[in-house]
Structures are given as structure tokens and as C-alpha cells.
Amino acid sequence: MHSWRRILSILALLSSAVAVPTSSSVVSAPAASPTVPYASDDPNYPLWNEDEDIIPEPIRGTLGASILGPQNIPLELQNTDNLAPPTTDSGSVPNFKWPFTLSHNRLQTGGWARQQNINDMSIATDLAGVDMRLEAGAIREMHWHNDGEWAYIISGDLRVSTVTPEGQVYVGDVSQGDLWYFPAGYPHSIQAKNTTAAGAEFLLVFDSGSFSEDSTFLLTDWLAHVPKEVIAKNFQVNISAFDEIPATELYIFPSTPPPENIESDMVIPNDTPMPYTFAMSQVNATPAPGGSYKVVDTRSFPAATTICSAEVTVEVGGMRELHWHPTEPEWTFFISGQARMTVYASSSQANTIDFQAGDIAYVPPSYGHYVENTGNSTLVFLEIFKSGLFQDISLTQWLALTPHELVKAHLGLSDAVIDSFSRVKQEVVGPTY
Known part of the structure; x- marks a missing residue:
């Protein structure tokens, strides 16, 4: 009985210590905390490239371990992000290379x-x-x-x-x-x-x-x-x-x-x-911050009613911006250079794969993705679609044209950062600032 009285007495003291705001007082709201942990800052760059004279190992930071069995070293050098994937990869996306x-x-x-x-x-x-x-x-x-x-x-x-x-x-x-x-x-x-x-x-x-x-x-x-x-x-x-x-x-x-x-x-x-x-060879490419692109669909080539395309060049350090295609799959053919692509398939499923000249990628409709130049020369590839009309959605443009408060509530970005987002599609962006 005495212990309960003591507890009630302590609660009363704590209650009396809490200041009650008046009309003239200013109360500072506590700092917001995320409902989930913040995304990791761990670097996820490719750990090597196909030209390096090394024995690749499936180790990234504290994760993984060396290979004790046989290795196909030429293939593993070409497929960095398969052997030692970024920590942002999750689940399993069907093979798209x-x-x-x-x-x-x-x-x-x-x-x-x-x-x-x-x-x-x-x-x-x-x-x-x-x-x-x-x-x-x-x-x-x-x-x-x-x-x-x-x-x-x-x-x-x-x-x-x-x-x-x-x-x-x-x-x-x-x-x-x-x-x-x-x-x-x-x-x-x-x-x-x-x-x-x-x-x-x-x-x-x-x-x-x-x-x-x-x-x-x-x-x-x-x-x-x-x-x-x-x-x-x-x-x-x-x-x-x-x-x-x-x-x-x-x-x-x-x-x-x-x-x-x-x-x-x-x-x-x-x-x-x-x-x-x-004569696509005679079409002037549209310049972009990190390269250039040409789009040919029924607006310029009326006969091609079921297939359209884009020819994309990405300079060293640049990337085809984060985007998706609303209704049609993308069949990608790499003409020159080296690249990596992460495909996001919803439901926390995302995988990263590396590509070289002569490789094919396939991205189903609405899967989010980018194509990054990971080599030391210009990357050139074709995006080909089962459609008469080329369409894509730019992540940057979407966020730039959405009410800022919504974007801030999702990503915790400042107004200044959101204001810097391009309101027009960049298609190909340059190296990180």
C-alpha cells in the first residue's frame, strides 16, 4: 500500500513540473524521427572491372567470403555486381541479361x-x-x-x-x-x-x-x-x-x-x-547533360507501328537517368562500352547486373531502372520497345513537378534540393556533383 502511495506522489510531482503553454508562450516541436531507419550511406560502387588483373572475390565490406572452389575468372571480372552485389540489392529478379x-x-x-x-x-x-x-x-x-x-x-x-x-x-x-x-x-x-x-x-x-x-x-x-x-x-x-x-x-x-x-x-x-x-544515321542527336539520344517512333518513321527505339550515348561517369516505361518492355542492346543496370521490380525486389558490348538486357513494363557508364569510354546502346510510340517517366521530373510538401514528407529533402531538380527530362545525366 505504501509503495502505491509513493508512486502516486512521484507522478503528481512530475505532472506539476510540466509547463502548461499559454497564448504568449512558444513551444518547440521535438525533431521528427523517421518511421523506418534512414537509408545506408555505405558505398556501392563496382568493386572492379573486366580489365583488372585480379582474382575477384565475393566480398563487399564485412559481407561475404573468399571462394575456395573453382572460379571462372573472366566471367566474374565481367560480372562484378553479380559476384559482389551492392547492399541495396534485395530479393531475386529474373535474369535480365x-x-x-x-x-x-x-x-x-x-x-x-x-x-x-x-x-x-x-x-x-x-x-x-x-x-x-x-x-x-x-x-x-x-x-x-x-x-x-x-x-x-x-x-x-x-x-x-x-x-x-x-x-x-x-x-x-x-x-x-x-x-x-x-x-x-x-x-x-x-x-x-x-x-x-x-x-x-x-x-x-x-x-x-x-x-x-x-x-x-x-x-x-x-x-x-x-x-x-x-x-x-x-x-x-x-x-x-x-x-x-x-x-x-x-x-x-x-x-x-x-x-x-x-x-x-x-x-x-x-x-x-x-x-x-x-535514315537514323542522318538524324541529329539531342544533346543531354551526360551524353545524347535519338528517338525514332511512328512520329518520324510511320511504317514502324509495333517497334520503336532510342539510340543513347552516355559519356564517362554519366548515366541514363532513373526512369521507367509505363506500359511496354525495353529490349536493350549494348553497342560499345561498359555499363551496369539496377532493375527494381517492386516488393523490395532489385538486382544489379553488368553489361558489355554485344549484351542484351530486358526490362519488363514499369520496372524502375537506370543505365550507368562504368567504363572509361563512351557507352552506346539501343533501347527498343514493343510500341509505335516511345514513352518514359523520369523520376527527377516526377518529383520536381509534385507538390514539394509531399516530396519532403517522403524523402526528407529540403526545399532547396527539390528546387534544384530539373522539371524537364534530362534522359542522360553527367557525373555526380
């Missing part, structure tokens, strides 16, 4: 082709790609397929052609950095010119993740499986005219280069309502 060097190559007389589709990277459900090489004069035989075909010329010069369902014809030449697009089902041809002795190499992207280059509809394959008397009846010529048609498909084969004068190669003048090639 595929190097073309791991694709099985199909060698032909006159060239080769290697592909990436959903069998190689299960996350890549909507787009697939093919890297193709043709020697000078060589032909990717006349064919068609169920999916739309978009192309980017990596090197060399080519002549392409197509015929529309209405019987309209288009023949066009393309060079390094240029594009073509053929809608699904449109028959077309591809031939390397002899402008250079090496011929040409080009990237093909298709608007289906399950596309297979080995399952296209080929002219020679079809006729090899039709009775010759039926072929003769169809073309209304003597059956002997088809004595030398191939018994199997040609796919890629050598031939005489096309004439330099494109008009002399045309059966009739082009009469399609729009061109199926686009």
Missing part, C-alpha cells in the same frame, strides 16, 4: 546468324533479337514471318525490298546506323552491297519473345515442298523451267552484289504510301 556470345551460331556460306528469344531469357516475353552477318553480295533469302521485323545496321550497307498485300513495292538502301521495318507477313529480302569488302552486320528485333529465326517462311523451302507440276501450273510456264530450283532451303547464300544504282534494280518505281527504311 543475355550475351549474344552465348547464343548458338548458325554458320552458312556467305554469313551467319545467332538469336536470343524466350528460351534464353525467360523474362523476355515480348521481344526477341537476331544478330546477322552477310558477306558482300550475300543474300538472306526472300522470306516472311508472323511477327514484325525491326532492324538496326551495325556495320556496312544493304539493299532491302518488300511487297505489300496490295501489290505495292518498296526497295531501299540502308547504311550503318539506319533502320528498316517490315510488318508481320510482308515478304522481304535482304542483300549486302559490295560498298565494303567486309559486307554487313545488322541487328533484327521481333515483336514476339518466342520468335525463332529457324522458323521463318522461306521461298526455297516452300517450293521444295510443292510438286513441280503444281509450281508450273501456278506460274503458267513449262515444268522444265524449274529443273534447277533448290531441293532444300538456302537461308543465307552468296550471290552477285546488287547494282549501285538502285533505280536499275527496281522492277517498277516504289509506290508504297510510306518508306520502310529510315
Whole structure:
């Protein structure tokens, strides 16, 4: 009983010691505290690059331990952030990297082709790609397929052609950095010119993740499986005219280069309502603080209704800003340089992966990401989308255009910092201030 009285007496004294504010008094609110811990300041830079003469270990700060078993050192040097990931990585995002060097190559007389589709990277459900090489004069035989075909010329010069369902014809030449697009089902041809002795190499992207280059509809394959008397009846010529048609498909084969004068190669003048090639190489890049970019979609290339693209350059120390694409996946191809990308998949799932020239990345719709130049030379890559219209959301612009009090409540930033955010998209930003 006495102990309870003593407790009540102490509480009364404490109560009387608390000042009651009056209308003239000023009371300072206690400093706000976060509802969760503040984000860590631990550095998360890549720990090495592919050019270093070291034995990489999965150790970052106090985390990890050395490898006691066998190591594939060249691969581990190329994949820093897989072996020793940033501490900001969390959970597991499906693999979003595929190097073309791991694709099985199909060698032909006159060239080769290697592909990436959903069998190689299960996350890549909507787009697939093919890297193709043709020697000078060589032909990717006349064919068609169920999916739309978009192309980017990596090197060399080519002549392409197509015929529309209405019987309209288009023949066009393309060079390094240029594009073509053929809608699904449109028959077309591809031939390397002899402008250079090496011929040409080009990237093909298709608007289906399950596309297979080995399952296209080929002219020679079809006729090899039709009775010759039926072929003769169809073309209304003597059956002997088809004595030398191939018994199997040609796919890629050598031939005489096309004439330099494109008009002399045309059966009739082009009469399609729009061109199926686009001279992206002649488009001036839009400068950005950390590099530059070109966007080509149906606003500039109307024929390309299902695939659009951006060609991005990032200077040393710069990065493609934090962003996402609202409704379409991004199929990324790295042309030169070294990069790393963190993909945020919601639900505390985020992984970081490193990329080199010839690698492919795939980012599903709305996944937040950036692309950082981690090398010592200019980074160049393509962003390709299953859409006629290029769209992205910039994190910086979103925060800059949102009421400041909301941003401050989320991130604890000052008005001065928020005021410094760009209200227009930067696309490519420079090194850290």
C-alpha cells in the first residue's frame, strides 16, 4: 500500500513540473524521427572491372567470403555486381541479361546468324533479337514471318525490298546506323552491297519473345515442298523451267552484289504510301547533360507501328537517368562500352547486373531502372520497345513537378534540393556533383 502511495506522489510531482503553454508562450516541436531507419550511406560502387588483373572475390565490406572452389575468372571480372552485389540489392529478379556470345551460331556460306528469344531469357516475353552477318553480295533469302521485323545496321550497307498485300513495292538502301521495318507477313529480302569488302552486320528485333529465326517462311523451302507440276501450273510456264530450283532451303547464300544504282534494280518505281527504311544515321542527336539520344517512333518513321527505339550515348561517369516505361518492355542492346543496370521490380525486389558490348538486357513494363557508364569510354546502346510510340517517366521530373510538401514528407529533402531538380527530362545525366 505504501509503495502505491509513493508512486502516486512521484507522478503528481512530475505532472506539476510540466509547463502548461499559454497564448504568449512558444513551444518547440521535438525533431521528427523517421518511421523506418534512414537509408545506408555505405558505398556501392563496382568493386572492379573486366580489365583488372585480379582474382575477384565475393566480398563487399564485412559481407561475404573468399571462394575456395573453382572460379571462372573472366566471367566474374565481367560480372562484378553479380559476384559482389551492392547492399541495396534485395530479393531475386529474373535474369535480365543475355550475351549474344552465348547464343548458338548458325554458320552458312556467305554469313551467319545467332538469336536470343524466350528460351534464353525467360523474362523476355515480348521481344526477341537476331544478330546477322552477310558477306558482300550475300543474300538472306526472300522470306516472311508472323511477327514484325525491326532492324538496326551495325556495320556496312544493304539493299532491302518488300511487297505489300496490295501489290505495292518498296526497295531501299540502308547504311550503318539506319533502320528498316517490315510488318508481320510482308515478304522481304535482304542483300549486302559490295560498298565494303567486309559486307554487313545488322541487328533484327521481333515483336514476339518466342520468335525463332529457324522458323521463318522461306521461298526455297516452300517450293521444295510443292510438286513441280503444281509450281508450273501456278506460274503458267513449262515444268522444265524449274529443273534447277533448290531441293532444300538456302537461308543465307552468296550471290552477285546488287547494282549501285538502285533505280536499275527496281522492277517498277516504289509506290508504297510510306518508306520502310529510315535514315537514323542522318538524324541529329539531342544533346543531354551526360551524353545524347535519338528517338525514332511512328512520329518520324510511320511504317514502324509495333517497334520503336532510342539510340543513347552516355559519356564517362554519366548515366541514363532513373526512369521507367509505363506500359511496354525495353529490349536493350549494348553497342560499345561498359555499363551496369539496377532493375527494381517492386516488393523490395532489385538486382544489379553488368553489361558489355554485344549484351542484351530486358526490362519488363514499369520496372524502375537506370543505365550507368562504368567504363572509361563512351557507352552506346539501343533501347527498343514493343510500341509505335516511345514513352518514359523520369523520376527527377516526377518529383520536381509534385507538390514539394509531399516530396519532403517522403524523402526528407529540403526545399532547396527539390528546387534544384530539373522539371524537364534530362534522359542522360553527367557525373555526380
